Amino acid sequence: xxxxxxxxxxxxxxxxxxxxxxxxxxxxxxxxxxxxxxxxxxxxxxxxxxxxxxxxxxxxxxxxxxxxxxxxxxxxx
Numbered sequence: 001x002x003x004x005x006x007x008x009x010x011x012x013x014x015x016x017x018x019x020x021x022x023x024x025x026x027x028x029x030x031x032x033x034x035x036x037x038x039x040x041x042x043x044x045x046x047x048x049x050x051x052x053x054x055x056x057x058x059x060x061x062x063x064x065x066x067x068x069x070x071x072x073x074x075x076x077x
Contacts, residue, residue, distance in 0.1 A: 001048060001058070005065030006040055008033055021063040023047050037069065045071040 004020050011017055018028045018040035026047035030036030048058055048071045 001071040002061040003068040003070040004044060004059075004061045005063040006037070006044075006067045006069045007065065008036060008067060018043075018069075020044060020047075020069075021065075022059045022061055025050075037067070041069050041072065044069055 004022050004026075007019050007021065009017050009019075014031075016030045016033050016036035018030070018036045020026045020040070023044060026040070026043040028036055028039035028043040030039050051058055
């Protein structure tokens with residue numbers, strides 16, 4: 001599976017939120033950036049597996065960014 005650009009931002013309450021411009025239904029939170037990125041990989045995997053299950057095409061990984069996350073090949077969520 002391709003790697004997707006992830007945007008990592010800190011919310012007003014101190015939590016970190018990870019979002020994927022190319023996969024808007026994959027969103028994750030964490031107490032720190034490391035946890036947010038770990039959860040982001042799980043969220044991305046779930047979003048892509050859901051698309052495959054329902055026959056929807058996988059989104060193209062066109063966004064650029066220094067942080068990229070790759071979905072797991074198997075769902076261990």
